[in-house]
Amino acid sequence: MKDANRPRRLLLLPGDGIGPEVFRPVLEMLELIVDKKWASLEWETALIGGSATDATGVPLPKETLEKADRSDAVLLGAVGGPKYDTLAYELRPERALLGIREHLGAYANLRPARLFQELADASTLKPEVISGLDLVVVRELTGGIYFGKPRGIVVENGIRRGINTETYSEPEIERIARVAFDLARKRRKKVTSVDKANVLESSVLWREIVSRVHKEYSDVALDHMYVDNAAMQLVRNPKQFDVLVTGNIFGDILSDEAAQLTGSIGMLASASIGGKIGLYEPIHGSAPDLAGKNLANPLAMILSLALLFRYSLDREDLAKRIESAVQGVLKDGIRTPDISAYGWTKVVGTREMGEHVIQKLLAS
């Protein structure tokens, strides 16, 4: 029987590039949370990505997966870097990302894009277009063209051809639709399903199944939108959206677009759920241009910890406290370079930003 009082166990995977830098404040926050007895937690760390390849020869060692299996939730920094770009596909750090998501059965990627009002000026869009923005992209994560077969580069009559396959099964669409509708019920009760049903058969099925699942959610409004229109609407009138649900490749692209609406990719966290163990990570990569310079924004990483408390540990109170601490720091005008639009803000480094958030959390 599961002991409800046992400490919850986390696996921490700092990864490469800015990963370990943005992870440092998260580790300090976890120590504070345990010290103050706000939660009973324990954690271990493991290797993933290029640092794992350097140490073990593979980007996703068996030991990392074993540690993930005995955890309640996994928190990941970022992987990748120019040093690994010429490696064979199976040895690329990014392969570890796909591998761990697949291993955990984390088929639903939630990417909330909420504008902190204090950052309205940091967005490239006019403040009146984005102020009050609060949407979530629900991206299918373990299917579609990133996994579909056949794939590869073949030679036909001396001409090379690259092949990938967009494919979705009925159960895959049904379960991601349910995640979106369940989430919308806790929000503003509106789902926009994004596809390319005017061109792709996989999207025709997608649209049909989402509409069928919708019949069980009559309290939630549903509309369908082609992906090209959705890309345009996101910059034209993003506040029309509450929950956007879409396949793997469309979600990958649209969620980065949504990220920019909020000011910086350094602000956006994500949760990958659906399996027994959730995976939480910022949406940014390892930012080799910033690595080791104390310039990266650690807030996406910190907000990923908030999502972990919300979705895997059922601690909405701690999730809110962390989010309020971040908001408090922004209210004080403290900014990392990526979100500092005007001279009046106090521009700080990764470490200092982390310290400010921890001080706010302590005072909360």
Ligand code: NAD
């Ligand atoms: P990236 O997200 O690392 O960087 C894109 C741009 O955003 C860069 O200008 C970078 O300086 C900036 N940026 C990213 N994170 C930031 C932060 N926290 N604060 C401030 N600015 C930030 O994407 P990329 O340059 O396309 O890829 C770099 C490496 O990361 C590649 O090896 C790529 O494969 C990998 N990658 C990993 C993940 C992941 O681990 N989840 C995601 C995307 C890319």
